[in-house]
Amino acid sequence: MSLTGRVVKVLNQWYRVETGEGIVAARPRGRLRRGDQGTPVAGDLVEVLPAPDGTARIERVLPRRNRLERPPVANVDRLLVVASWREPEIVPELVDRALVEAERRRIPAALVVNKLDRIAGRPELLDEARRFLAAYRRAGYPALFTSARDGTGVEELRALLEGGLVVLAGASGVGKSSLLNALAPGARLRTGALSRAERGTHTTRHVELLALPGGGWVADTPGFVRLDPPELDEAGELRHYFPEFEEPAASCRFRDCLHVDEPGCAVAEAVARGEIDGGRYARYRTLLQEVRQAAERR
Ligand SMILES: Nc1nc2c(ncn2[C@@H]2O[C@H](COP(=O)(O)OP(=O)(O)O)[C@@H](O)[C@H]2O)c(=O)[nH]1
Ligand SMILES: [Mg+2]
Ligand SMILES: [Zn+2]
Secondary structure, three states: OOEEEEEEEEEOOEEEEEOOOOEEEEEEOHHHHHOOOOOOOEOOEEEEEEOOOOOEEEEEEOOOOOEEOOOOEEOOOEEEEEEEOOOOOOOHHHHHHHHHHHHHOOOOEEEEEEOHHHHOOOHHHHHHHHHHHHHHHHOOOOEEEOOOOOOOOHHHHHHHHOOOEEEEEOOOOOOHHHHHHHHOOOOOOOOOOOOHHHHOOOOOOOOEEEEOOOOOEEEOOOOOOOOOOOOOOOHHHHHHHOHHHHHHHOOOOOOOOOOOOOOOOHHHHHHHOOOOOHHHHHHHHHHHHHHHHHHHHO
């Protein structure tokens, strides 16, 4: 009799599947590897058939709600973009690129600026960081400060991650593993120095989901070090991945307005009035150009 479970770890050809009756080591049956969904990835819901030797065979990968490519994780409930304001210094472009990735894959996202303790005593930096977070809140993203060091915001973050499958993304050194250790004290993830997974080059398929104490799963990832523009089929798609543009865009003079220099652009007007954050808008324009240039090269 087959069971349904979730792939929580992928290592070479073996998959660890949490079935509700415990975790089994499973391998896909041969045909599946060329099947519609391709090979299973972490987060996949699968049907497994237990074998007499205690292992199991993956019979079928259930349809995916969504899928991230890097890291390969399916059925993601939230992409948590983690940054720090200092040490390392914030890179807004990375934040926006990660959010664009979430939007195009229809994954709800949220933003954390960690290491609050580093700037808490410096009003000018704190102000800047507050304004930065506020822009994302206005765009509709939950956005909060945390400090993995002193615990600020960790309970709020826990509430935000409730129950689902969360993928953390962010540059190396911002405190992803530290935050996970604060959320799941049993996890004892390596922090500080680059972990082996971060240095390795053959680790793209090696993803592990950690169980959160209150339920749910989280994937600590080697970080989004990618600065390349998203590979969109069409550059015009990009405007749909900045949620704060949506409402004003309905009033643009041209229906296919890209919100760059078109006359009667209601998005540009909203930026001029301060209703849309100027930094986000500027980064949209830069990213749009990059996406266009990348499309021309292809
Ligand atoms: N001051 C301070 N340091 C932190 C905080 N979170 C993490 N760190 C430190 O930043 C470094 C990188 O953290 P780590 O969790 O490995 O980052 P990751 O690469 O994103 O997983 C480590 O030395 C941590 O101790 C924080 O909230 N405040
Ligand atoms: Mg880490
Ligand atoms: Zn427009």
